[in-house]
Amino acid sequence: MTMPAWSEAFISATRGSGRLSRERPFGHLDRAEAFGGVDGTGLTVAVIDSGVEANHPAIGDRLVRSVRVEVDGDSTEIVGDDGSDVVGHGTAAAGIIHSIAPGAELVSIRVLGPDNRGKGVAFLAALEWAIQQGVSVVNLSLSSKSEALYADFHALADQAYFANVLLVSAANNVPGPSYPSLFAAVVSVAAHDIRDPWVWFYNPAPPVEFGAYGVDVNVAWRGGRSVVTGNSFAAPHISGLATLIRAKHPGISPFETKAILAATANDPT
Amino acid sequence: MTDDAAGAAALALLRSVAQRVDVASQLESPAGETILRSVVDAAVVLMRAEAASIALYDPPRDRLVFRVAAGEQGQGVVGLEIRPGDGVAGYVFASGEPLAIGETTVDSRFERGAAEQTGYVPRSLVAVPLTDDAGTIGVLEVLDRRDGSPFDLADIEAATVFARQATVAIRATSLERETVGLLRAALLALAARDDEGPALDERALDALVGAIATDLDDRQAEDGGESRGAWRLADAVARTRTASPDQMALVLDILEALAHRAGRATSRYRAGRR
Numbered sequence: 400m401t402m403p404a405w406s407e408a409f410i411s412a413t414r415g416s417g418r419l420s421r422e423r424p425f426g427h428l429d430r431a432e433a434f435g436g437v438d439g440t441g442l443t444v445a446v447i448d449s450g451v452e453a454n455h456p457a458i459g460d461r462l463v464r465s466v467r468v469e470v471d472g473d474s475t476e477i478v479g480d481d482g483s484d485v486v487g488h489g490t491a492a493a494g495i496i497h498s499i500a501p502g503a504e505l506v507s508i509r510v511l512g513p514d515n516r517g518k519g520v521a522f523l524a525a526l527e528w529a530i531q532q533g534v535s536v537v538n539l540s541l542s543s544k545s546e547a548l549y550a551d552f553h554a555l556a557d558q559a560y561f562a563n564v565l566l567v568s569a570a571n572n573v574p575g576p577s578y579p580s581l582f583a584a585v586v587s588v589a590a591h592d593i594r595d596p597w598v599w600f601y602n603p604a605p606p607v608e609f610g611a612y613g614v615d616v617n618v619a620w621r622g623g624r625s626v627v628t629g630n631s632f633a634a635p636h637i638s639g640l641a642t643l644i645r646a647k648h649p650g651i652s653p654f655e656t657k658a659i660l661a662a663t664a665n666d667p668t
Numbered sequence: 669m670t671d672d673a674a675g676a677a678a679l680a681l682l683r684s685v686a687q688r689v690d691v692a693s694q695l696e697s698p699a700g701e702t703i704l705r706s707v708v709d710a711a712v713v714l715m716r717a718e719a720a721s722i723a724l725y726d727p728p729r730d731r732l733v734f735r736v737a738a739g740e741q742g743q744g745v746v747g748l749e750i751r752p753g754d755g756v757a758g759y760v761f762a763s764g765e766p767l768a769i770g771e772t773t774v775d776s777r778f779e780r781g782a783a784e785q786t787g788y789v790p791r792s793l794v795a796v797p798l799t800d801d802a803g804t805i806g807v808l809e810v811l812d813r814r815d816g817s818p819f820d821l822a823d824i825e826a827a828t829v830f831a832r833q834a835t836v837a838i839r840a841t842s843l844e845r846e847t848v849g850l851l852r853a854a855l856l857a858l859a860a861r862d863d864e865g866p867a868l869d870e871r872a873l874d875a876l877v878g879a880i881a882t883d884l885d886d887r888q889a890e891d892g893g894e895s896r897g898a899w900r901l902a903d904a905v906a907r908t909r910t911a912s913p914d915q916m917a918l919v920l921d922i923l924e925a926l927a928h929r930a931g932r933a934t935s936r937y938r939a940g941r942r
Binding site: 404406410449485486488511512513540541542544545569571572573575576577590592613614615625626627628629630631632 | 751752753754755756758759762763764765766767768769770771796797799800801803804818819820821824825828
């Protein structure tokens with residue numbers, strides 16, 4: 400089995416191969432028109448991850464709510480959490496989103512950690528709760544490989560789409576199923592290696608449509624900062640950009656957001 | 669026949685089976701672990717790293733257990749257990765997302781709990797899940813480039829390839845273990861039909877089957893809780909006492925192949941049967 404190297408289309412060494420080249424159907428869209436003059440104020444972004452350190456300077460006091468999913472067998476419950484991060488990863492994602500859309504409110508939904516290590520049912524419950532809360536964007540740095548949960552994830556991805564909630568997911572680099580990151584309603588993101596959060600690429604060949612900064616990213620981490628690499632650090636860049644676009648154009652749908660992200664993407668040169 | 673007598677007959681038969689062929693013990697190989705070790709050895713050399721290790725998930729204990737390590741600095745980690753979801757290795761296991769981390773600032777408590785127990789605190793690491801279509805079974809970590817340079821996307825890709833190798837090895841090992849169960853059950857079925865062997869009535873067979881089930885379950889518990897599929901498979905084959913000659917020939921072929929792998933000739937079994 401060959402490995403899907405989702406980043407290959409986006410990184411410097413191989414980006415010039417022409418995979419990203421295409422006729423732009425609508426030409427370039429000016430970034431100022433797309434998201435100039437906004438900072439995400441009025442919108443909420445949910446981070447489904449390992450929790451977010453509420454008092455980390457990189458979050459700028461924008462974390463308005465922290466919850467976690469408690470799992471008991473097949474039943475789940477959303478309960479209040481204490482605003483901590485058991486790993487650092489969720490804080491990293493939230494910090495990236497905040498650096499791009501500093502006005503947006505952040506909600507942390509913790510599904511990773513020693514007590515509920517990313518079980519599919521917890522992830523489902525978190526996603527459902529985020530959609531119910533009516534957040535604008537949900538940042539997902541994890542995916543499920545459970546075939547049994549395929550239909551549930553698919554239904555939730557549709558539900559989010561119709562409820563005008565944009566799901567942004569890190570592409571999973573391992574073979575096999577990966578839900579919901581490979582669904583069409585989801586914005587799936589892999590990493591590129593240009594050290595600039597304002598550089599992103601559009602790949603017309605699905606399932607991974609966007610490449611964003613995800614190599615040697617200096618991020619907030621539990622109790623400090625760290626330099627990290629991975630698709631799960633690229634996704635929050637797109638989450639932040641999508642938040643700006645959605646703040647600038649209130650009420651636009653997920654597909655319109657995606658189209659604007661594509662129309663404002665950098666040329667693959 | 670009393671339960672005790674049935675049990676004794678069952679154990680006697682098991683012993684005779686074991687004496688006739690000890691393929692099972694030979695197949696209970698540390699082969700899987702040997703392959704895992706070669707995977708981490710290769711990762712250290714090819715990724716020019718100080719150390720590498722593989723932790724596997726142990727469902728009964730709900731822990732990630734570091735099973736093998738390479739590199740002088742890495743040895744202290746073997747045997748270390750962490751909660752799944754704890755620290756970077758736990759995060760990668762739980763999320764299924766590979767990542768690389770370097771230059772973590774000192775005030776971060778990053779992995780220190782576990783790292784300090786091993787006497788080695790890495791400056792940077794790559795962690796990737798051991799994943800295939802059936803799910804995630806562990807984590808491969810590669811620590812610190814020898815020249816101090818950071819790990820990048822290509823390292824994540826490389827580590828993912830090594831992780832894939834390790835995953836295949838582990839799956840193959842558990843398949844081997846299931847095959848051992850199959851072999852034992854097949855031998856049992858053969859022995860039960862063997863006019864020269866100890867006579868065995870239904871209750872003795874049940875006791876024997878029970879003994880093997882317990883044996884398999886113990887082994888599964890030790891080895892990280894494989895599915896009960898191995899036992900069900902063995903049970904099914906045990907029922908070949910009533911199988912057709914064609915099916916029995918198939919069982920014999922399987923036996924021969926397994927025995928050949930263990931470096932033993934099986935012609936005498938086949939000759940004895942015909």
